[in-house]
Amino acid sequence: MEKPIILIVDDEPVNLAVLAELLRPEYRVRATTSGADALVVAALSPRPDLILLDVMMPRMDGYEVLRRLQAAAETRDVPVIFLTALAAPSDEEQGLAAGAVDYITKPIKPAVLHARVKTQLEAARARVFLRDQNAFLEAEVQRRMMDHELAQQVGIRALAQLAETRDAETGGHIRRTQAYVELLAGALRDHPRFSGFLTPENTSLLVKSAPLHDIGKVGIPDSILLKQGPLTPDEMEVMQRHPRLGFEAIERAEADVERTVPFLVLAKEIACWHHEHWDGSGYPDGLAGDAIPVSARIMAVADVFDAMTTPRVYKPALSLEAARDYIAGNRGTHFDPDVVDAFMAVQEQFFAVARQYVEPPGH
Template sequence: MDIKILIVDDSSTDMLLIKSILDGYNLVSACDGVEAMALLETDPDIDLMILDLNMPRMNGFEVLEAMKANSDFQKIAVLILTNYDELENEILGLELGAVDYIRKPLNLESLKRRIQIHVKLKSASRSLEEINTILDQTVQERTKELLLTRSITIKALMNLLETRDLESSNHTHRTQWIIKLMCEHLRKKEPYKTLLTDDYIKEIFETAPLHDIGKVGIADSILLKPSKLTQEEFEIMKQHVDFGVNALRVEIQDRLLPSFVRTAMECISGHHEKFDGTGYPKGLKGNEIPLPGRLMAIADVYDALISKRVYKEAFSHEIALEYLKENRGRHFDPDLVDAFMEIKNDVRIIVAKFDQTH
């Protein structure tokens, strides 16, 4: 799949360096924001932009503002170039719609890897959009072949996430099966009896692994930091929710959106919301948070607690249960916490099955 990349930089040296690293890609270039906007207006095939922030005539921030105001440009993934001492510029650039940043002076190997990741993500997103179009056209005659394609697409996105060594496959399997256990238990109760159909449970189960896909857009220095994040770093980390949702967003009406894509987006957008309204990114409260997000919040936090991470040792199953109970009605949906407690022994079996030691 041919990805077209626009490089926007007034430094001829940096331009040559970037082009040398991206040899083999379909490249176009501009020396400032004015020239870049002119290219965007005439070339609808640009997928990815590498954008310097400090340029004459029209700087990178002005380019981002102009792109934000034009819906035709909002699907272009923008990576901004900043200097090492420009943390505020990085944050502002991300707030204006950039998906990642690259610091100057350029580290060529790091630049090459980051571009490869975003090219893969863009290719996967384009593939997913094409698949969604096919599903929309054949909504009355879904075939086994299309369902297989759906599974392959989800697996491809998960493989992309694992290239960053963000989550183990065990984490993926544990959270999937914990959520499935919760759904099957909840469907015995009101008001979930009619809501949690076999098809809906399957959709939640299959799309749950995508909840952190947006982390591919977070810098390694923040994502893999072995100590507590600063407030500025945490604000950047929070962007992974929007990155994930945007990776699945397609240009069709919501009512025509394939249900598994909608379920995936709800899982991604809702898993950091809190039942009392203090979560992010939207501060949703109670049942405003979609059910997949409320389920994912419990499974993800539980698994994070019992797992060893670079910044913490693993907690016991019992300590994790106490944390869920202490945050019942605050962080977590109280009904879902109660359901979790009712199947806690089954959860422990799932944990043991996927080689988590306590």
């Protein structure tokens, strides 16, 4: 292990020689007789581990040297011990207040010098160790959070894929609807009716929750879910249970954890109420207007656009323009008017997403 580097700054060459002689057996010593030179030497690599700095020097005194050392990124963390013949308590207080870690009065006593230098070097090593430990711990916390986030996303995607396979859909539906929700949230984030809800955090949670909107379809019989012709009134009644089934499934999962999970709160809203209509004619609860959660109102536009533009075993796909016109034509009836306006503002981006994640042949 290399010896620590100590920079001595004193305008008296005799003092430099004495200090260097005292310290050289245990340390690597650098020396300079002016404050200006000290700033240059202190910035050289490798940096000094400690600086012994005379206070009373011509042209640039120790206080100014210390101020400049602390202002420079390269030297701000190098500890400084003031050396001075000024022995009044007020002088020592002034030196420590300026940022020096210690204050040694002249004439220098060798035992005091060695003790103070050793103490400050050990304190500096401890600070570096703690800083490195904190950096390591912060990186470890970040890594674990990323692992948790990834595991959470994989779990959401797996559950969503389970629902989609029941409905003969693919992962493209998940990617498209997530992208549509994100586009709508971005277009609405500055709207006075939505800005309070659509914070960056809530938008992220909303996008994360979107794949679970049809999780309740796992509870619908295949004979109804995959029927190629129109559903009978009884079959439609069964089909319309899937929002409530999704809500209840997520709520049961939520009950197994000890604290509220924010994305599950939004997932329940989306799963339960994305088939509600602005005019109150939707299901399962016949909610109307602002009684429908914002998350569900956004999901409604994203889901309908995707459903209309994607082929299924029971229907062909409509054109992107036809789906756009349907949504525009149901502004204020099926859909929140402001969400439709946001959709119209980003319709070309919707079209681009639809073309990017097009369904493969046979779906």
